[in-house]
Amino acid sequence: MTTTVLLFTLLKVIVIVFVVLTAVAYAVWFERKVVARLQSRWGPTRVGPHGLLQPLADAIKLLTKEDITPANVFRLVYFLAPALSVITALLAFAAIPFGPVTLVGGVDLFQIANLDIGVLYILSISSMGVYGIALAGWSSNSKYALLGGLRSSAQMISYALAAGLSLVGVLLLSGSLNLRDIVNAQAGATWGFIPHWNIFPQLLGFFCFLTAAIAQTNRLPFDLPEAESELVAGYHTEYSSMKFAMFFMAEYANMLTVSCMVTLLFLGGWHGPVFGPALLQTMLPLLWFSLKVLALLFLYIWIRGTLPRFRYDQLMAFGWKFLFPLALVNVLLTSLIVAYRAD
């Protein structure tokens, strides 16, 4: 590896981290805006036009707030937990391709690392996020936080299983764990207008994964770990200032990761009509990718604005008795079809 490549990669990492963090900030703005409109409010309007500078104001506020550490916390773990959350959330982006291979100086522009086990890597690294939450709940010496931490460890572990299983169908169809290969397998269209997206043959898998992913990212109707009406704020009750912000960032980064995953695995990734001059042709896939992610984010927020929250035992029952068997059925059906085709 030459120094140029190393330098380029480093630059790319910095740019992607910056982009992801900005996207996270604006995902918060987007959520606040959309939920507000669903609830016949305006949402942020004061800071900048349409409240567009609100994320900046929030960041300044959170950075300058007093950082309170309650008495008798397990200090090492208490400080480590938010970092762990946010690091695992950001690490997932290392394997996500945002567009087709575009080589500049021997470096792929739209992906940090093209892993052959990309899907597995993202699943495992996002499952690591549960440590941050469980440890935060355990170390902050608060009963609400403890309950929140316990709830979320159980929830994320059960739903990670369903999420992983519901992806098996896609993996069987494309025969690869490499995200790029999976996206490329979805190129083209039947009769010129029905795209070869995995969502069509894998509708069941799509719904299973989406549901499990919502649960894994602790969003309504599965936001039990931080159910504010029951557990005050759940695992991050005792966190303030930037440590709280790190949990917050991690949650939204996970939302983005999941939306990216769904886009890549089921919605054909960056595939879409490409036309125009060369520069436009490089940028259009990025646009399609972002639009699909945005649509999924909107779905997330829409669900939040509509549904009440599950109870803990109902959530577990739903995960184990409904979603998990459904994912299994999907695996079975897909394997049968794949086997039949292979004959």
Added chain:
Amino acid sequence: MFQETIAPVGKRTMILNMGPQHPSTHGVLHLILELDGETILKATADIGFLHTGIEKTCEAKTYHQAITLTERIDYLCPLTNNLCYVLAVEKLLGLEPPSRAQWMRVMLNELTRIGSHLVWLGTHANDIGATTVLLYCFREREEILNLFEAVSGQRMMTSYFRVGGLALEPPAGFLKRVEKVMATFPDHIDEYEELLTRNRIWMARTKSVGILTKEDALDFAVSGPTARASGIDWDLRRDNPYSSYDKFSFRVPLRAEGDIYARYIVRMEEMRESLKIVRQALEGMPEGPIQVNAPAVVLPQGDNRKTEMEALIQQFKIVIDGFCVPPGEVYQAVESPRGEMGYYIVSDGTAHPYRVKVRSPSFANLQALPRLAEGRLLSDLVACIGSIDIVLGEIDR
């Protein structure tokens, strides 16, 4: 209280102090919970954080001044408190307000009921995670509060009902305004029901949860929608009518299940019934004065006191000294949005009440909470608190 709830050493339970600062204890309720995991073994309510001493303060006020205190007892239904107190004093004085005043009282009371139920629905749904309903409910409640502001000058602390009638002539076109607001309401209620009533998650969270049997409801002296959801067919508006409620036709919603869902359905139907009553009041609103002809009690109206010596003296006397009430005691109960609200007033013949005691529905209803929640999960407790619709100001007084 704290001592007895602490588990002995070696018992694997956890004591959780929920409240008085907690997002879903609806004010400053403090619950001492003994938890095994998330299962509630024992729930003990600790009240008194919102004690205001209103009952005692009333003794230092004249009968008219005390009206302004009553609405602060249950701040979600100020006019119901006004009505109950005013009716009690009128009973002592032997006054009967003119029919227009009575009909206005009924109408405003039902508007208060709708407003109060909207707050209940919003906060209850919010506790169960449906945040949007809260905003919708407050949007509509705003319209009702605007009506109160138009009629009394205040959004919440209205003091609009006075001994002997109403405080002021309602503004011109007020009934038209009420009609306009009420015309949109059935659609709004449909909107909330669309979000919740047939929602699978909502049903899973509320059906067969927090069951209060009919026997328990009677034992705990539970009243109002909470009792009617347990099959107790008792509504003071119909069974012990006051303020010409007997002239209105309405249905009293009743359910037998006694779970959270039943309480939800009963209150939703009650809102629709209240709408009916308001509509009847609008259609049949009688003409006539708004105050009884009792110069010793009622403040002179209009320009009388600028031109008539007698009126000026009366005004001065009522404002400075108040009016004397014949000795005796009286209990007046009305159907508040939360249940039977009663005012017990003892008069010693002076211009100040000797004793005012409030029978608050929330206080009795709260007693049933441990029965509803024990043995269930923490999330159910939150739903249960919302479903009995307590107002802490009324519990602690």
